[in-house]
Amino acid sequence: MSKLREQGYDGASNMKGEQNGLKANILNKYPQAFYVHCFAHQLQLALVAVAKGIEGVAIFFNNASILVNIIGSSCKRRDAFREKQLEQIKKALDIGDLETGRGLNQEISLMHPCDTRWNSHYGIIVSIIVMFEAVVVVLEWIKDDTNQDNFGEVSKLFHDIQTFDFVFHLFFMRFILEITNELSQTLQKKDQDIVNAMALVEVCKQRLQSLRDDDFGDLLDDVQKFCQEHDIVVPNMEDLRFVPGKSRRKALRLINFHYYHMDLYFQVLDTQLKELNDSFNEVNTELLLCMACLSPVNNFAYFDKAKSVRLAQLYSQDFDCMDLMNLPIQLDNYIHDMKMHSEFSSLR
Secondary structure, three states: OOOOOOOOOOOOOHHHOOOHHHHHHHHOOOOOOOEOHHHHHHHHHHHHHHHHHHHHHHHHHHHHHHHHHOOOOOOHHHHHHHHHHHHHHHHHOOOOOOOOOOOOOOOOOOOEEOOEEHHHHHHHHHHHHHHHHHHHHHHHHOOOOOOOHHHHHHHHHHHHOOOOHHHHHHHHOOOOOOOOHHHHHHHOOOOOOOOHHHHHHHHHHHHHHHHHHHHHHHHHHHHHHHHHHOOOOOOOOOOOEEOOOOOOOHHHEEEHHHHHHHHHHHHHHHHHHHHHHHHHHHHHHHHHHHOOOOOOHHEEEHOOOOHHHHHHOOOOOOHHHHHHHHHHHHHHHHHHHOOOHHHOOOOO
């Protein structure tokens, strides 16, 4: 145990808990055993936390999941959806909205969302946007079927997805997941480049911050345009909106613009950024970047003496003051020696 230098678990509190988790118990005795959570898993948890913590987003994803289950619950419904989708594509081709070509206009299915693979949520959002007309037609057909048991659920869903609120969440979540999807895919690769992964994490944070600061107007334009194309009522952004509180007396009256911009858009993105900053904290980032500088790939291209010294400082129980004083000279000698050997130049 005294030689333990790293530990990692899933997100269970009894494993990674700050006070009584296994991580904390080990760190109390062996402080050099740093805890590093799987980055791909951290990203999923950060995004899921937003969905579960904000009511409007949670309701939206619940409706999206119900939609997939209802349409995919029988072969008859899936066939009807496929037929409407093909009609939609043919109509778009006839009026020139789509082009023909190899690999274009392929059949798209509604995939089931899975919290442990957050990019599946991105897939279902894109599918709903692309096939929205077919989704509405099939839902109406299912609703009008007198021989089905979940009439109330289908009727409510048919109404809910044709509201400005649903479309706003649809495009807003697409914006966020579009930014994080590439990072999610990269972090799941078996052959991981630590430096590249850390750079992508930083890019993801910066893009979300940029989205927060500058892109609300573009999002609102996209939502309003989509609603107009599909005959969905667009509310006046200056009208009052009734926001229920704990009691009727405490209910808030906000204009629509304030609700969508401040109470929803900013809240979701601020929560998202906080979760990402907490998950990808400075200690883990610094530790991994310092560790990456030891890689001999491409003739020690990542070598950085300052980072190697910093890595030694992080493991203070392994290096005393004399070691740290001698280390810079030893590192210079070592890397000079290694670069003299041609067999290291082609390491992958």
